[in-house]
Amino acid sequence: TTYKIAVLPGDGIGPDVTAEAIKVLEALKQQDPDFKIEFRPFEWGSEYYLEHGRIMPEDGLDQLKSFDAILFGAVGDKRVPDEITIWELIMPIRKNFQQYVNMRPIRRLAGIESPLKNEQPIDFMVFRENAEGEYSNIGGRLYQQQSQEMAIQNTVITKQGVERIAKYAFEYARKNKKSKVTSATKSNAIIHSMKLWDEVVKEVAEDYGEIELESNFIDALAAYFVMRPESFEVVVASNLFGDILTDLGAALVGGLGVSPSGNINPDRTFPSMFEAIHGSAPDIAGKGIANPIAQIWSAALMLDHLGRPDLSTAIVDAIEQVLQEGRVLTPDLGGTSTTQELGSAIAEKVQQL
Ligand code: NAI
Ligand code: MG
Numbered sequence: 001t002t003y004k005i006a007v008l009p010g011d012g013i014g015p016d017v018t019a020e021a022i023k024v025l026e027a028l029k030q031q032d033p034d035f036k037i038e039f040r041p042f043e044w045g046s047e048y049y050l051e052h053g054r055i056m057p058e059d060g061l062d063q064l065k066s067f068d069a070i071l072f073g074a075v076g077d078k079r080v081p082d083e084i085t086i087w088e089l090i091m092p093i094r095k096n097f098q099q100y101v102n103m104r105p106i107r108r109l110a111g112i113e114s115p116l117k118n119e120q121p122i123d124f125m126v127f128r129e130n131a132e133g134e135y136s137n138i139g140g141r142l143y144q145q146q147s148q149e150m151a152i153q154n155t156v157i158t159k160q161g162v163e164r165i166a167k168y169a170f171e172y173a174r175k176n177k178k179s180k181v182t183s184a185t186k187s188n189a190i191i192h193s194m195k196l197w198d199e200v201v202k203e204v205a206e207d208y209g210e211i212e213l214e215s216n217f218i219d220a221l222a223a224y225f226v227m228r229p230e231s232f233e234v235v236v237a238s239n240l241f242g243d244i245l246t247d248l249g250a251a252l253v254g255g256l257g258v259s260p261s262g263n264i265n266p267d268r269t270f271p272s273m274f275e276a277i278h279g280s281a282p283d284i285a286g287k288g289i290a291n292p293i294a295q296i297w298s299a300a301l302m303l304d305h306l307g308r309p310d311l312s313t314a315i316v317d318a319i320e321q322v323l324q325e326g327r328v329l330t331p332d333l334g335g336t337s338t339t340q341e342l343g344s345a346i347a348e349k350v351q352q353l
Contacts, residue, residue: 002036003306006067006271010045011085012280013290013339014073020292020343021071021299024318027347028311035311040067046077046085055080055089061096069302070273073295076280087137094130097270099263100161101168102130102242103301104277106229106249106259109316111323113334114252120230122253125172127234128242129165130263132156135239157193157238162200168266169236170208180212181205184221184237184245197238222248246277257291257332260298262305274302291330292343293319318349 007022009015022039029035042063044056055075057063064070070093075085093099108114108122139153166183173181183201187194198215205213216224218241224231225248237245250259256278263273276294284290300315322328328345329335337345 002038003068004066005037005039005302006064006070007039007041008044008070008072008089009041010073010075010280011047011077012074012282012285013278014045014075014280016288016290016339017276017292017295018071018073020339020346021295023343024296024315024347024350025299025303027350028314031314031351031353032311035308039071044089045075046080049080049084055084061092064093065097065270067271068306069271071295071299071302072273072275074276074278074280076282078282091135093273094263097263097265097273098131098267099265099270099272100129100131100164101264101266102128102239102261103264104128104242104246104249104259104261105297105301106232106246106253108253109258109320109323111320111326112254112258114254116226116229116252118230122229124229124232124249125234126242126246126249127165127169127172127236128246129161129236129238131239132158132161133239134241155190155193155238157196159196159200162197163204164266166201166204166236168264169234170204170211173211173234174208178211178233180214180232181208181234181236182214182216182221182232184218184235184241185215186218186241188217194238201236218245221245225249225252250277254293255291255332256294257330258293258297260294260301262298262301264305272302272305274298274305288338288340289331290339291332292339293323293346296343296346314350314353315346317353318346322346322349 009018049055104126106124134155136156142150169181185194185198187198250256259277261277265272276298300312304312322345328337328342330342
């Protein structure tokens with residue numbers, strides 16, 4: 001079979017890092033003649049919005065739904081409100097394609113310096129609930145008189161929503177012989193929605209007797225991420241908690257420039273989407289110095305999802321070797337190389353493995 005990939009490079013550094021991910025995937029083709037993959041670019045993003053008054057065509061989702069997966073760069077541009085870029089492009093894809101699992105590996109690759117002195121390996125998986133929770137658009141602004149203005153933003157936590165993300169986390173733990181799942185909560189203060197979260201996670205855990213459930217309040221958990229990151233194996237969190245935890249986790253293992261993610265539709269009724277966790281990085285856009293590793297690693301997660309864990313591992317091994325050699329590094333990793341140089345070094349390495 002030929003994998004058909006929709007590519008949405010987006011804004012800022014999105015196109016630069018996505019081009020390098022494709023370079024590495026193309027290199028794999030030469031390595032394995034049975035590996036067939038095709039890319040179709042979609043130029044949706046802020047430029048498209050400024051020209052057409054919408055960020056994707058009306059039938060945009062229809063155009064994407066028959067692909068095997070989506071490789072997404074990043075969106076965000078000073079000229080376009082984030083409400084548009086996030087809520088009219090990323091969120092509709094995540095929600096309509098039922099990508100309710102956001103997977104974010106937090107793993108320190110060899111050759112990456114961590115701000116932590118502790119040299120123990122950091123290697124765990126965070127599953128962030130990706131379809132509901134705090135990122136709902138229910139709510140609004142009340143009392144338009146300035147002095148009394150007020151905003152309400154509701155959190156949506158459903159039993160079914162928590163059940164499926166918790167199950168996914170526990171299934172992953174079982175499959176990968178992990179002994180513990182950590183749940184991020186705040187049910188001491190957020191007494192309605194987070195209590196339901198706790199109850200459902202606990203119920204799901206009962207079906208996985210061999211796996212321990214650890215439940216931590218989000219504030220303490222943030223501290224534990226720094227104090228004992230080596231103790232985590234699998235973490236399950238709501239949309240907002242997972243978002244914050246994973247940027248913190250990313251900072252422990254090399255920063256936003258190296259951290260990948262997958263928005264997974266476990267039922268495979270629609271394509272899943274893979275993207276670096278960073279945004280469009282306007283501060284370095286156009287300079288050619290963005291680190292492409294996060295996006296290349298995201299492409300590796302995509303191959304795993306498509307059923308080629310062997311090629312996925314080959315990419316991560318290639319990244320790790322290039323990092324360890326330390327000759328070709330972008331400025332965020334302490335080097336002076338460009339996005340393209342680092343991408344090429346990884347593409348060459350993957351062909352040598
Ligand atoms: P950001 O992730 O774009 O940048 C944060 C910091 O990390 C910046 O200093 C940036 O230079 C650095 N950085 C990010 N990626 C890097 C890379 N590959 N190599 C080297 N350094 C890198 O987050 P920020 O500044 O909060 O947001 C910028 C725009 O991106 C906003 O419009 C935001 O809404 C959007 N955004 C989009 C996301 C998406 O498309 N999924 C996710 C997060 C933010
Ligand atoms: Mg984030």
